[in-house]
Amino acid sequence: MRLLPAETGHAIALRGLSAGLGPHERADDFPVLAQDICGLHFANPVAVSAGFDKNGVAITGARHLGGGFVEIGGVTPNPQAGNPKPRLFRLTEDNAAINRMGFNNEGCAAVLARVRAARDGSTPLGVNLAANSDSEDPALDFISLVENFAPAADFLTIDVSCPNSANGQVFLEPRALEDLLSRLNTACEASGAKPAMFAKLTPDLEDAHLYELLEIIRTAKIDALTLCNTTTARPDTLRSENVSQRGGLSGAPLFEMANEMLRKVYAHTGGDIPLIGVGGIMSDQDAYTKIRAGASLVQLYTGLVYKGPGLVQQIKRGIAERLTRDGHAHLRDAIGSEHSLNAAR
Numbered sequence: 179m180r181l182l183p184a185e186t187g188h189a190i191a192l193r194g195l196s197a198g199l200g201p202h203e204r205a206d207d208f209p210v211l212a213q214d215i216c217g218l219h220f221a222n223p224v225a226v227s228a229g230f231d232k233n234g235v236a237i238t239g240a241r242h243l244g245g246g247f248v249e250i251g252g253v254t255p256n257p258q259a260g261n262p263k264p265r266l267f268r269l270t271e272d273n274a275a276i277n278r279m280g281f282n283n284e285g286c287a288a289v290l291a292r293v294r295a296a297r298d299g300s301t302p303l304g305v306n307l308a309a310n311s312d313s314e315d316p317a318l319d320f321i322s323l324v325e326n327f328a329p330a331a332d333f334l335t336i337d338v339s340c341p342n343s344a345n346g347q348v349f350l351e352p353r354a355l356e357d358l359l360s361r362l363n364t365a366c367e368a369s370g371a372k373p374a375m376f377a378k379l380t381p382d383l384e385d386a387h388l389y390e391l392l393e394i395i396r397t398a399k400i401d402a403l404t405l406c407n408t409t410t411a412r413p414d415t416l417r418s419e420n421v422s423q424r425g426g427l428s429g430a431p432l433f434e435m436a437n438e439m440l441r442k443v444y445a446h447t448g449g450d451i452p453l454i455g456v457g458g459i460m461s462d463q464d465a466y467t468k469i470r471a472g473a474s475l476v477q478l479y480t481g482l483v484y485k486g487p488g489l490v491q492q493i494k495r496g497i498a499e500r501l502t503r504d505g506h507a508h509l510r511d512a513i514g515s516e517h518s519l520n521a522a523r
Contacts, residue, residue: 180483184266184275187483192231195239200487203244205301208498211246211509215452215474216374216401218302218332222246222494223509224465227456227477228306228335228378232283234292241301243490249477250289251306252337255322257285258310261342268483269418269429273460275480277408278342278425281308286326293330304333306378309345316345317358321365328371336362336400339380339407341426347380352390359398376454378404381435382411385442392446402452404477405440408432429480433458437471441517444472449514460485462496469497469509470516 179187194200206212211222225245231237234250241248260282267276283289289305297303307323309316320336327334338355340346349355359377366375377400379391395403408426416431436457444453455473459465460481468476481489497509506512 180268180270183264184268185263188266192236195236195242198239200239200242201244201491202242203491205241205244205246207244208494210498210501210507211494213474213508213510216333218247218374220246220302220475223469223473223475223497224490224493225249225475225477226482226490227479228252228337229277229279230479230482232281234289234296237292237296237303243487244494245301245490247302247304247475249304249306249335250293251283251335252281252308252340253283253286253289253305253323253327254281254308254310255286255313255319256310257288258283265425267420267423267425269416269420270484271417272415272429272431273480273484274416274418274427274429274431275483276420276423276425276427278423280311280342281340281346286323290326290330293327297330297332302332304335304376305331306335306337308337308340308343309348311344313345316348317361319345320358321361324362324365325369328366328369328373331373333374333376333401335376335378335404337378337407339378341380341382341408341410350380350383350387350391352394355391356394356398359394359400363398374401376400376402376404379406379439381406381409381432381439381457388439388442389446392443396447396451400451402454402474403443404454404456405443406436406457409435411435428457429484430458430460433460433464437468440468440471440473444514445517459493462493462500465493466497466500466512469512470514472514472517474513
């Protein structure tokens with residue numbers, strides 16, 4: 179599929195998964211990886227990140243990869259075409275990708291029907307939420323989405339970190355985020371449902387800005403943080419001819435930047451809020467590094483492009499083996515363990 183244009187290959191992969199092709203693995207085959215977080219049971223910490231299945235067309239297929247949870251989206255209230263094509267580019271020499279998709283999706287109504295049909299309690303099912311690019315009041319977009327998806331999903335991710343959409347990062351302004359989260363909590367309570375609420379941040383934040391947002395997020399009692407989205411930075415090490423493409427960079431070049439953010443947030447919060455580590459996971463070693471840096475859960479996407487759909491199972495097996503090697507009886511013993519080791523040193 180890598181011989182095809184990137185977005186075409188992506189579409190074929192989704193069709194294959196939705197048709198039942200690909201791996202058929204269990205989520206609970208490594209009991210040492212199971213944990214309860216935010217009132218939800220995760221048989222293992224691995225999943226494909228949001229952006230892979232924006233419209234929820236392959237939820238069952240994603241489960242069959244063997245991950246411990248599924249997240250679809252981003253979903254906007256109204257259908258959205260996204261940015262003009264081409265808008266997804268492989269950087270093969272760098273094990274990376276650049277996208278400027280622009281939250282292309284079929285809208286709330288279509289995706290909500292699929293979420294309702296697919297939610298079966300087998301693994302936590304979450305929805306990544308976003309505002310329409312042409313919305314004059316993006317806060318109302320998020321409120322509408324929470325009202326609709328709160329009764330249907332196990333967790334909701336408030337995505338305020340997309341670099342490719344007109345309203346993708348407007349809530350990185352602290353006061354705007356504070357107001358949004360307060361209104362979303364009210365909307366969630368009014369719905370009568372209590373899904374876990376996650377927030378997703380960009381790696382392109384100065385420390386002072388990041389810590390200010392963290393205090394707002396903790397005050398709003400957000401249940402977990404996803405760290406992090408793609409970056410607009412372009413490391414000097416990139417070799418691909420597509421390096422000049424506009425959009426968010428993902429894959430191996432994002433790994434250390436995302437890990438640095440993960441470590442900062444874990445240290446700043448004292449491990450009090452669960453973190454989902456995303457960015458550059460290409461192997462079980464990469465996933466384990468994020469766990470030791472403070473991630474309770476991990477997600478991948480670009481890694482599947484270069485390593486194939488069996489990567490989820492490979493990562494699970496590798497994490498379990500590394501836990502045994504390091505003398506950990508359970509996954510939770512490894513979460514943030516590098517911080518305690520550094521303190522001891």
